[in-house]
Amino acid sequence: MTNSTTPNVIIIYADDLGFGDISCYGANQIPTPNLDKLADEGLKFHQGYATAATCTPSRYSLLTGSYPWRNPDAAVLPGDAPQIIGKLDATMPRMFQKAGYQTGIVGKWHLGLGNGDLDFNQTIQGTPNDVGFDDSYIMAATNDRVPCVYINNREVENLDPSDPIEVTYDWDKAYSDVPSGRHNPELLDVMYDHGHDGTIINGVSRIGHMRGGKAAIWDDETMGEVFADKAIDFIEQNQHQPFFLFYALHQPHVPRIPNPKFRGATPHGARGDVIVEMDWCIGKVLDRLDELALADNTIVIFSSDNGPVLNDGYKDHAEALNGEHKMAGPLRGGKYSLFEGGTRVPFIVRWPENSPKGDSYALVNQVDLYATFAAMTGQSLEEQEAPDSHNVLDTFTGDDNVGRDNMVLEGMQYKKVFRDQRFAYIPPHDDDFICQYTGNEKGNTPQAALYDLHDDIGQVRNVADLYPEKMQQMAEQLAEITQSKRSR
Numbered sequence: 254m255t256n257s258t259t260p261n262v263i264i265i266y267a268d269d270l271g272f273g274d275i276s277c278y279g280a281n282q283i284p285t286p287n288l289d290k291l292a293d294e295g296l297k298f299h300q301g302y303a304t305a306a307t308c309t310p311s312r313y314s315l316l317t318g319s320y321p322w323r324n325p326d327a328a329v330l331p332g333d334a335p336q337i338i339g340k341l342d343a344t345m346p347r348m349f350q351k352a353g354y355q356t357g358i359v360g361k362w363h364l365g366l367g368n369g370d371l372d373f374n375q376t377i378q379g380t381p382n383d384v385g386f387d388d389s390y391i392m393a394a395t396n397d398r399v400p401c402v403y404i405n406n407r408e409v410e411n412l413d414p415s416d417p418i419e420v421t422y423d424w425d426k427a428y429s430d431v432p433s434g435r436h437n438p439e440l441l442d443v444m445y446d447h448g449h450d451g452t453i454i455n456g457v458s459r460i461g462h463m464r465g466g467k468a469a470i471w472d473d474e475t476m477g478e479v480f481a482d483k484a485i486d487f488i489e490q491n492q493h494q495p496f497f498l499f500y501a502l503h504q505p506h507v508p509r510i511p512n513p514k515f516r517g518a519t520p521h522g523a524r525g526d527v528i529v530e531m532d533w534c535i536g537k538v539l540d541r542l543d544e545l546a547l548a549d550n551t552i553v554i555f556s557s558d559n560g561p562v563l564n565d566g567y568k569d570h571a572e573a574l575n576g577e578h579k580m581a582g583p584l585r586g587g588k589y590s591l592f593e594g595g596t597r598v599p600f601i602v603r604w605p606e607n608s609p610k611g612d613s614y615a616l617v618n619q620v621d622l623y624a625t626f627a628a629m630t631g632q633s634l635e636e637q638e639a640p641d642s643h644n645v646l647d648t649f650t651g652d653d654n655v656g657r658d659n660m661v662l663e664g665m666q667y668k669k670v671f672r673d674q675r676f677a678y679i680p681p682h683d684d685d686f687i688c689q690y691t692g693n694e695k696g697n698t699p700q701a702a703l704y705d706l707h708d709d710i711g712q713v714r715n716v717a718d719l720y721p722e723k724m725q726q727m728a729e730q731l732a733e734i735t736q737s738k739r740s741r
């Protein structure tokens with residue numbers, strides 16, 4: 254490999270997909286042939302991580318190269334929150350721009366919009382376009398949060414100016430003339446379970462309230478296809494120059510509303526079916542890459558923003574239909590969890606010109622992509638740029654099977670776990686052990702816990718009593734990292 258190279262880079266990012274949720278990572282009854290092929294042609298990591306067990310923090314890290322808890326605003330955001338990445342902040346897409354790439358994002362954003370004066374009826378200042386993306390086609394937050402519209406660069410797509418959009422997350426300001434799940438459950442196609450009792454859009458009540466913008470409302474059933482087509486448009490438009498595409502899928506986050514052609518694709522109901530749909534969308538994009546003869550010169554990375562969950566707020570029978578499926582594979586916990594299932598996720602790297610095929614056990618984290626691609630494109634980082642991002646390029650080329658020495662992972666609300674090559678150290682946290690809504694184990698306990706992941710990947714034995722010195726050492730290392738401004 255030469256010292257500096259500029260292959261195209263596509264990061265495909267699932268939403269709430271667990272370590273065991275696709276067939277190449279062990280899901281027996283969820284066929285994902287396109288991802289399986291990607292894994293066959295590339296490197297399948299067994300220790301690839303998101304920085305957090307929820308979405309906004311993980312995405313923040315991916316794009317800034319910073320641990321999320323360094324920014325107090327990096328928590329799950331409502332759809333009308335201001336942007337949490339500053340206009341002048343260093344970002345991975347900006348770094349790519351400096352290396353001559355065209356940059357684009359398609360899909361889920363969830364990092365805030367506007368600068369505190371957000372009006373969806375005006376040209377929006379404070380979009381992905383302000384933090385390094387040349388092109389963007391996004392949803393503001395999540396598919397269960399208002400506003401349920403697509404935003405094309407700085408404008409809401411298909412907005413009729415005579416029917417302006419209003420958005421609030423305050424029940425006291427909710428629009429009494431707009432049906433909500435709470436007041437009009439008879440209008441629902443799928444009943445909510447917890448939260449999610451706001452405005453009804455397409456028969457599904459969402460978090461938050463929205464009025465107007467009728468012509469702009471998205472269609473949940475075709476969302477996957479819309480984003481895949483936009484990803485393809487971006488690739489086609491930029492095929493003659495280096496490009497970076499962040500393709501942020503909405504599957505399998507709730508509400509799980511597959512295109513009818515995927516209904517019944519698995520025995521697991523809507524949650525399994527949207528994973529198959531997701532795989533189909535990815536296949537569509539990768540096929541186009543092949544047709545354009547770009548695959549050889551494109552690095553494709555597939556991962557997920559956090560671990561899995563069955564009931565995340567709708568009665569969609571995910572629990573009843575899960576059967577023997579292990580969403581997080583052998584790992585304990587899932588979304589919201591300090592246990593491994595919260596942050597260890599599928600992580601595939603296909604780089605035909607430089608990656609070997611096979612498995613990697615190197616410890617890598619999505620926060621590393623920034624420094625890794627800076628190194629690949631021959632750029633050095635400023636001192637405070639990407640403060641927690643390690644260059645793991647050698648793991649991508651198969652030259653290093655070890656990766657990072659350690660990393661800090663986040664459960665919910667800045668609660669941390671410290672992971673090294675062998676152990677996971679969970680400090681004492683004053684909060685529930687089980688998430689009362691979802692039933693997922695958040696993993697908080699009043700005493701610190703230690704797990705030996707070499708012997709006990711499922712974290713069933715707390716070995717804190719066996720290794721007091723190790724505990725002490727990891728507590729000190731964690732304190733040092735959290736108190737310093739950077740960890741690279």
Ligand code: NG6
Pocket residue numbers: 268269307308309329363395397447448449460506507559565566690
């Ligand atoms: C939670 C929602 C959950 C999901 C999550 C964000 C409730 C009770 N739960 O607050 O349904 O939307 O936020 O998910 O409202 S994430 O993948 O974007 O982090």
Ligand code: CA
Pocket residue numbers: 268269307308506558559
């Ligand atoms: Ca998520």
